[in-house]
Amino acid sequence: MSKIRVAVLGYGNLGRGVEFAVKNCPDMELYGVFTRRQPESVKTFGAAVFSVDDILNHKDKIDVLVLCGGSATDLPTQTPEFAKHFNVVDSFDTHAKIPEHFAAVDKSARDGKNVGVIAVGWDPGLFSLNRLIGESVLPNGNSYTFWGKGVSQGHSDAIRRIDGVLDARQYTVPIETALEQVRQGKNPNLSTREKHLRECFVVAKDGADKAKIEQEIKTMPNYFADYDTTVHFIDLETLQREHGGIPHGGFVLRSGKTGENGETNHIIEFSLKLDSNPEFTSSVLVAYARAAYRLNKQGQSGAYSVFDIAPALLSPKSADELRKEML
Amino acid sequence: MSKIRVAVLGYGNLGRGVEFAVKNCPDMELYGVFTRRQPESVKTFGAAVFSVDDILNHKDKIDVLVLCGGSATDLPTQTPEFAKHFNVVDSFDTHAKIPEHFAAVDKSARDGKNVGVIAVGWDPGLFSLNRLIGESVLPNGNSYTFWGKGVSQGHSDAIRRIDGVLDARQYTVPIETALEQVRQGKNPNLSTREKHLRECFVVAKDGADKAKIEQEIKTMPNYFADYDTTVHFIDLETLQREHGGIPHGGFVLRSGKTGENGETNHIIEFSLKLDSNPEFTSSVLVAYARAAYRLNKQGQSGAYSVFDIAPALLSPKSADELRKEML
Numbered sequence: 001m002s003k004i005r006v007a008v009l010g011y012g013n014l015g016r017g018v019e020f021a022v023k024n025c026p027d028m029e030l031y032g033v034f035t036r037r038q039p040e041s042v043k044t045f046g047a048a049v050f051s052v053d054d055i056l057n058h059k060d061k062i063d064v065l066v067l068c069g070g071s072a073t074d075l076p077t078q079t080p081e082f083a084k085h086f087n088v089v090d091s092f093d094t095h096a097k098i099p100e101h102f103a104a105v106d107k108s109a110r111d112g113k114n115v116g117v118i119a120v121g122w123d124p125g126l127f128s129l130n131r132l133i134g135e136s137v138l139p140n141g142n143s144y145t146f147w148g149k150g151v152s153q154g155h156s157d158a159i160r161r162i163d164g165v166l167d168a169r170q171y172t173v174p175i176e177t178a179l180e181q182v183r184q185g186k187n188p189n190l191s192t193r194e195k196h197l198r199e200c201f202v203v204a205k206d207g208a209d210k211a212k213i214e215q216e217i218k219t220m221p222n223y224f225a226d227y228d229t230t231v232h233f234i235d236l237e238t239l240q241r242e243h244g245g246i247p248h249g250g251f252v253l254r255s256g257k258t259g260e261n262g263e264t265n266h267i268i269e270f271s272l273k274l275d276s277n278p279e280f281t282s283s284v285l286v287a288y289a290r291a292a293y294r295l296n297k298q299g300q301s302g303a304y305s306v307f308d309i310a311p312a313l314l315s316p317k318s319a320d321e322l323r324k325e326m327l
Numbered sequence: 328m329s330k331i332r333v334a335v336l337g338y339g340n341l342g343r344g345v346e347f348a349v350k351n352c353p354d355m356e357l358y359g360v361f362t363r364r365q366p367e368s369v370k371t372f373g374a375a376v377f378s379v380d381d382i383l384n385h386k387d388k389i390d391v392l393v394l395c396g397g398s399a400t401d402l403p404t405q406t407p408e409f410a411k412h413f414n415v416v417d418s419f420d421t422h423a424k425i426p427e428h429f430a431a432v433d434k435s436a437r438d439g440k441n442v443g444v445i446a447v448g449w450d451p452g453l454f455s456l457n458r459l460i461g462e463s464v465l466p467n468g469n470s471y472t473f474w475g476k477g478v479s480q481g482h483s484d485a486i487r488r489i490d491g492v493l494d495a496r497q498y499t500v501p502i503e504t505a506l507e508q509v510r511q512g513k514n515p516n517l518s519t520r521e522k523h524l525r526e527c528f529v530v531a532k533d534g535a536d537k538a539k540i541e542q543e544i545k546t547m548p549n550y551f552a553d554y555d556t557t558v559h560f561i562d563l564e565t566l567q568r569e570h571g572g573i574p575h576g577g578f579v580l581r582s583g584k585t586g587e588n589g590e591t592n593h594i595i596e597f598s599l600k601l602d603s604n605p606e607f608t609s610s611v612l613v614a615y616a617r618a619a620y621r622l623n624k625q626g627q628s629g630a631y632s633v634f635d636i637a638p639a640l641l642s643p644k645s646a647d648e649l650r651k652e653m654l
Contacts, residue, residue, distance in 0.1 A: 136614045136641035258606040267600040279585040307639035314463035
């Protein structure tokens with residue numbers, strides 16, 4: 001059987017992760033990477049590199065295009081644009097704009113008779129699936145999502161913009177006592193401050209006012225003001241040595257009640273502990289790329305989210321094998 | 328909008344659980360319970376009771392029939408039989424016989440233009456889903472399933488059959504150190520004995536030889552011989568007071584690697600902590616009853632497992648609501 005030919009648009013952490021992930025899938029092959037940069041300037045781990053300007057010339061050789069751009073400016077235009085020509089998968093994660101993104105992708109994917117799967121990854125993605133399943137199985141209950149421990153790129157960037165800061169890394173940390181209350185079925189109402197704390201590792205420029213930097217971080221609206229935040233000043237070498245990775249993860253819990261009068265408690269918990277946030281996200285994207293290809297082979301078109309895709313489509317195994325080995 | 332009319336066949340722990348679960352679903356109503364016993368002898372929590380002999384007279388008033396019989400003798404014949412006339416959902420859990428059960432249900436459900444969802448619950452069921460998703464997302468890795476802490480009905484029954492035993496309760500207990508090794512990404516090879524231990528609470532008859540009972544339990548092939556087993560003799564009152572519930576649960580873990588040379592570790596963990604095994608299983612059955620009804624409304628027929636059903640079908644919410652609120 002011929003392999004599913006996957007192409008990547010955008011070669012950053014996520015695109016590189018797709019290159020790695022495809023190697024673990026015997027039913028897939030990486031056709032190549034498309035870039036807005038000069039192709040010669042992009043160093044991959046073996047994948048061919050092409051200019052995105054030529055992508056339509058490759059149309060018949062690509063089964064699924066994995067879009068590895070950012071949610072802020074790339075994907076809102078890229079996903080609808082490329083869904084006209086290719087089956088696509090993206091990791092769009094601006095929660096508030098998902099409905100309009102879905103609508104835009106749905107229209108152009110239908111026009112092009114392609115499948116576009118949006119908002120794939122772990123949140124949105126596998127965490128969303130678990131929120132949905134938890135609420136559907138235990139309608140009388142509460143859902144909780146905790147993130148971390150992991151690096152928040154957005155919060156790290158916010159610190160870097162402060163005057164006197166050379167570099168910074170911010171970790172979102174779930175508060176263990178809050179998690180424990182949920183696990184014990186206590187159904188607590190948790191404020192923002194009670195769920196997560198923020199831990200910052202900051203490299204200050206020579207002569208910078210550290211007290212002022214710390215104060216500016218801790219009072220920054222939206223990013224830090226609503227959290228208990230700790231700030232550690234370290235040197236650049238320590239930051240690079242000890243905080244060079246991009247780990248992340250988190251927890252989705254459903255605490256629900258059943259019985260004649262809701263006297264029976266149940267806890268469903270899903271958690272991730274990821275040493276590399278982008279590599280894991282890429283791995284999810286590749287599994288959903290397989291599903292996009294198969295849905296399209298079945299004659300489907302339009303936009304999909306993880307909610308709309310039968311799990312069997314994610315696996316290279318046949319339905320018979322899955323029932324025999326995994327059910 | 329009219330509600331989904333659910334009926335139950337078989338009113339034991341599972342059937343009672345369905346009666347409770349439907350009450351938590353505003354889009355569903357319980358049409359009634361069908362029984363092989365004398366209907367007058369079945370005491371429900373309000374549900375109407377009918378003889379199963381009359382069930383075809385109710386055909387047009389039932390949207391989905393939830394089959395609450397046992398996997399050993401009831402479901403292998405009941406599910407194919409009733410799938411001819413109704414959309415059905417069952418909790419068939421004899422793993423080795425799932426392929427033949429699926430084939431039998433598929434044939435008669437297609438003949439009757441109905442949908443039959445088999446092997447629904449948590450294992451098989453939600454645990455299977457997590458095994459599939461874990462392996463699909465992280466193909467380079469290992470899967471682990473641990474069960475417990477929870478009551479095993481089969482093992483409790485096996486103890487009760489021993490001469491001199493009045494009553495017994497057996498708990499399957501996952502071994503914490505093994506779980507921890509998996510969580511740390513060590514990918515251990517675990518023997519049966521290393522994954523679970525078995526804890527037995529036994530009420531002996533007056534004058535019975537306790538040492539002999541204990542020996543017989545610990546050496547029982549298949550059930551206990553391959554495990555570290557502890558036996559506690561207690562009195563009947565203590566058994567009823569402290570071991571009257573049917574709790575269960577467990578863990579599905581996927582430990583996988585990504586990166587250029589598999590140097591990055593990830594752990595996916597799904598766990599359940601259930602105060603009532605049958606009430607939770609019933610809650611899963613009811614969510615999949617909703618999906619069975621909807622699939623059939625879409626014109627589908629045949630057998631399905633949890634692998635074949637898009638998660639959105641489990642929720643009473645619309646696709647738009649789900650994307651907006653939960654993605």
